Amino acid sequence: MGIFSRMSNMFKAKVNNALDEVENPIELLDQKIRDMEESLNKAKLSSAQILGNVHEIEKKMATAKRDSEDFDEKVKLAMSKGNEDLAKKALAKKLECDKTYDSLKTSYEDASKKAETLKAKLRELENEIEKTRTYRDEASARFNNAEASKKVNEILSNVDTGSNKINLDDIERKVQRKEALAEGLGDLREDNSLEKEFEKLKETDLDEELKKYKQN
Template sequence: MGIFGRIGDIIKANINDLLDKAEDPVKMIKQMVIDMQEAVTKATSGLAQAMAQEKKLQRDYEKFVAMSKEWENKAMAALQAGNEDLARKALAKKAEADQQANMYKQMYEQAAQTAATLKTQVEQLKAKLDEARMKESTLIARSQAAKAQKEIAKNIGTFDHSSISAKFSKFEEKILKEEAEAQAFTQLSEGTTSLDDEFKALEKNMAVDDELAKLKAKLGK
């Protein structure tokens, strides 16, 4: 099983574990994104190792290709100098270099193919992570809105509308009674004051009449 298969199993295991525990949806969504981010990190690390191996095999392949060419040149130089035995030895070294070059060529080509496949898979995984992050923001917002709506509905449901209406009616009746009593006391207070004023006015008129009588007596009338 490759690195991507193991990463997929880890993600599925974590998600299934969260679903089994029936945790808060927001926490579950955030954890899933975290798991995917960790998967991308591991996959990227695996891709980097594969690319490094590809480059190493490419350098080894090119080294033996260059070595083969070098021994070929030496063999030609030996022939030109008339030393066929030395030329044979150089060609034997060239054959060894060619064998190594062919081996590393196959390894390099396979590594290049593996790295290309891993690169595609990493890009797909990153795209899924980006999509998950966008969904995360949307789903979290929806979850928060649902919680707020639920809380409001719950608070509204705790009030008994008929009971509240009855209580307000009772309070209103009591206030109306207090207002009526206040008005009655005000009227009684105003009536008492008016009677007192009348007696005061009477006393004042009597005093004036007495003074008038005294003045008439003085004048002999």
């Protein structure tokens, strides 16, 4: 198992353990993203060092190959001039350069494989971070909606409790009593008016009384 796989499993384990305790899981996701980004930056630094080493080996290989070709030309030149001793010395240098080149080539191939593997892991980690960011946004929306729904349900639950229930029958009875009282007061007012009219009939007609005095 590679370092990034272990790192990913470690993050998942931490998330699973912490989700049971944290009040706001979005904060945990934000922290996870920050941790992953920090790991990515460190991995990129290591990758840069490995890639730099690969380029350095490439330069040394090019130098060794160029030197080998140069000594090969010197061997040919010395042989053409009949100077075998000088040709042997040049050949020894050429073989030394070839040996150095072969050794560097092996190191280069190993370093290149490691660099390619590391770059692939970096892409995986970058994709994982992007997926986590996307999930974080989705989870945040769901979490906020759940919080809002929870508050609404709590409000509705309080409205439905016995202490807050509105008894429509009681209200209807109170309204009817108020209406009956108003009608009763109206009837009393009408009765009083009728009594007053009868009282007027009983009142003494002063003009008639004066006529009686005149007749006497």
